[in-house]
Amino acid sequence: MSTIEQSSAIAGGDRRPRRWHILVFLAPALLIYTAVMILPLIETLRLSLFNVRDGQSVFVGLGNFGVLFGDTRWAASFWNALKNNFVFFAIHMLVQNPIGVALAALLSVPKLRFAAFYRTALFLPTLLSFVIVGFIWKLILSPIWGVSPFLLDLVGLKSLFSPWLGKPGSALIAVSLISVWQYVGIPMMLIYAAMLNIPDEVLEAAECDGITGWSQFWKIKLPLILPSIGIISILTFVGNFNAFDLVYTVQGALAGPDGSTDILGTLLYRVFFGFQLQIGDKSMGATIATVMFLIILSGVCLYLFAIQRRMRRYQF
Amino acid sequence: MARPTASPFRMGLVHLALVIYTLIALFPVFLTVINSFKDRSAIFRDPLGLPMPKSFSLVGYETVLKQGDFALYFQNSFIVTAVSIFFVLLFGAMAAFALSEYRFRGNTLMGLYLALGIMIPIRLGTVAILQGMVATGLVNTLTALILVYTAQGLPLAVFILNEFMRTVSDDLKNAGRIDGLSEYSIFFRLVLPLVRPAMATVAVFTMIPIWNDLWFPLILAPSDATKTITLGSQVFIGQFVTNWNAVLAALTLAIVPVLVLYMLFSRQLIRGITAGAVK
Numbered sequence: 221m222s223t224i225e226q227s228s229a230i231a232g233g234d235r236r237p238r239r240w241h242i243l244v245f246l247a248p249a250l251l252i253y254t255a256v257m258i259l260p261l262i263e264t265l266r267l268s269l270f271n272v273r274d275g276q277s278v279f280v281g282l283g284n285f286g287v288l289f290g291d292t293r294w295a296a297s298f299w300n301a302l303k304n305n306f307v308f309f310a311i312h313m314l315v316q317n318p319i320g321v322a323l324a325a326l327l328s329v330p331k332l333r334f335a336a337f338y339r340t341a342l343f344l345p346t347l348l349s350f351v352i353v354g355f356i357w358k359l360i361l362s363p364i365w366g367v368s369p370f371l372l373d374l375v376g377l378k379s380l381f382s383p384w385l386g387k388p389g390s391a392l393i394a395v396s397l398i399s400v401w402q403y404v405g406i407p408m409m410l411i412y413a414a415m416l417n418i419p420d421e422v423l424e425a426a427e428c429d430g431i432t433g434w435s436q437f438w439k440i441k442l443p444l445i446l447p448s449i450g451i452i453s454i455l456t457f458v459g460n461f462n463a464f465d466l467v468y469t470v471q472g473a474l475a476g477p478d479g480s481t482d483i484l485g486t487l488l489y490r491v492f493f494g495f496q497l498q499i500g501d502k503s504m505g506a507t508i509a510t511v512m513f514l515i516i517l518s519g520v521c522l523y524l525f526a527i528q529r530r531m532r533r534y535q536f
Numbered sequence: 537m538a539r540p541t542a543s544p545f546r547m548g549l550v551h552l553a554l555v556i557y558t559l560i561a562l563f564p565v566f567l568t569v570i571n572s573f574k575d576r577s578a579i580f581r582d583p584l585g586l587p588m589p590k591s592f593s594l595v596g597y598e599t600v601l602k603q604g605d606f607a608l609y610f611q612n613s614f615i616v617t618a619v620s621i622f623f624v625l626l627f628g629a630m631a632a633f634a635l636s637e638y639r640f641r642g643n644t645l646m647g648l649y650l651a652l653g654i655m656i657p658i659r660l661g662t663v664a665i666l667q668g669m670v671a672t673g674l675v676n677t678l679t680a681l682i683l684v685y686t687a688q689g690l691p692l693a694v695f696i697l698n699e700f701m702r703t704v705s706d707d708l709k710n711a712g713r714i715d716g717l718s719e720y721s722i723f724f725r726l727v728l729p730l731v732r733p734a735m736a737t738v739a740v741f742t743m744i745p746i747w748n749d750l751w752f753p754l755i756l757a758p759s760d761a762t763k764t765i766t767l768g769s770q771v772f773i774g775q776f777v778t779n780w781n782a783v784l785a786a787l788t789l790a791i792v793p794v795l796v797l798y799m800l801f802s803r804q805l806i807r808g809i810t811a812g813a814v815k
Binding site for chain 1: 550551554560564579580631633634638652656659660661663665667688690719720744748750783802806
């Protein structure tokens with residue numbers, strides 16, 4: 221990048237003396253960003269093509285990926301983590317984002333009293349760290365502490381209670397719902413902002429035509445907030461395929477029970493950093509990171525080229 | 537806002553739905569805080585009860601303060617967060633100023649290059665970041681964390697500040713130039729004060745993920761001297777997992793700073809989001 225800056229500084233030289241100040245303004249941000257973020261990212265992608273044989277780093281092409289996708293030792297845990305990650309994402313899309321939209325719709329009801337209070341309260345969980353959220357829910361869902369059975373009893377559903385976090389069949393859903401509880405504030409706020417931006421004239425015109433309440437939401441507001449729904453979808457996608465912290469605090473690095481909550485982030489941590497008897501493996505860690513990179517990149521590209529372009533933008 | 541208000545019945549339903557969800561959002565936090573002040577038997581006998589004189593106990597807090605180095609962890613978190621935010625704001629504003637103020641070849645390309653980091657998480661480069669930190673001897677230092685978080689925060693900061701700086705009037709800057717101000721003083725003395733609200737928004741957005749991050753402290757700085765409060769409470773709670781008093785007290789102590797900051801900055805934060813700073 222530095223060649224571009226220098227040539228640009230020179231390019232400005234026709235009119236004024238060299239504009240070194242542009243370089244000075246840009247340099248610190250560019251240096252740190254490039255050195256700590258971009259170069260390591262490229263290096264990680266490069267490392268995924270190498271492996272250590274007899275203590276020496278050897279180029280193996282796509283060999284690591286072959287091992288990750290097909291080798292008996294790796295493939296099972298990789299495909300399991302990938303599948304779990306898609307389930308994790310699907311639950312967010314099906315639960316978190318609709319609740320977020322619904323809350324935003326309720327908050328943007330005109331002349332709603334205490335709106336500021338609701339907004340502040342509903343956004344609070346989003347600010348808590350995963351450690352707090354993870355442990356609080358671990359305690360609440362714990363069968364040792366009678367809180368969840370007691371609450372279920374209040375609504376007559378006590379028989380439904382079971383130690384959800386400890387059962388392979390329900391653990392992933394429970395962890396995903398904890399994450400949904402924490403992050404519902406983000407789609408809520410972004411959609412709320414989009415709804416505030418809908419001009420009153422549009423809604424008034426709709427009301428003149430007798431479109432109010434539910435049909436107003438479906439026919440007028442929803443189409444107008446579609447771009448924001450696109451944004452929260454891609455934010456959810458990137459966040460979910462990069463997730464690690466919550467599973468790590470709730471279920472530990474092994475993502476138990478029996479790997480049922482293992483997602484790509486926890487798999488990457490175990491493989492790269494090592495855990496208990498497993499020794500850290502840099503090459504395979506880089507390979508998993510590369511797979512995550514490609515998944516996220518394809519999601520972002522799909523959003524930018526397929527979804528965002530087709531979406532109509534309304535100008536008021 | 538000349539429209540008629542919805543019927544009282546419908547308004548009541550709206551409030552009911554919002555109150556129910558508010559309870560869902562706040563209940564776990566509330567439950568943790570009240571139980572941290574109770575003795576062990578009261579925690580299990582009556583989890584939903586408020587701490588009464590008879591059941592009141594601070595034994596959990598005593599354990600936390602005796603066993604954990606929470607003051608040090610807190611200090612580490614504070615240093616890492618504050619220094620990272622300072623660099624993100626300073627370097628981010630400088631870069632945003634260069635991109636919004638000057639026309640030079642590669643301007644758009646540079647903007648796109650910096651914007652890449654908004655969508656691609658820095659975590660994916662962890663393997664090579666750790667390698668680099670080992671090579672430069674920065675493992676288990678707060679500097680490593682500060683560098684990573686500065687890089688992580690810059691893309692969004694540049695993006696948001698760039699938008700805001702375009703709204704600063706050109707006449708003002710040109711008047712400054714005619715008065716003989718250098719480009720540096722125009723930036724520091726004219727533009728920076730004017731984008732202060734945007735800087736506050738960026739500061740809040742940058743702060744939350746840094747304060748709450750577990751991944752990089754775990755990998756880059758897990759030593760006792762450099763643990764952040766997030767990692768420190770994770771390890772502490774892991775060790776004391778059967779001591780419910782200690783766990784609940786540690787959780788409450790970890791929530792309090794966030795709550796205080798949120799009380800102070802929630803207006804700024806919510807205004808920042810709803811003003812379309814992150815679209």
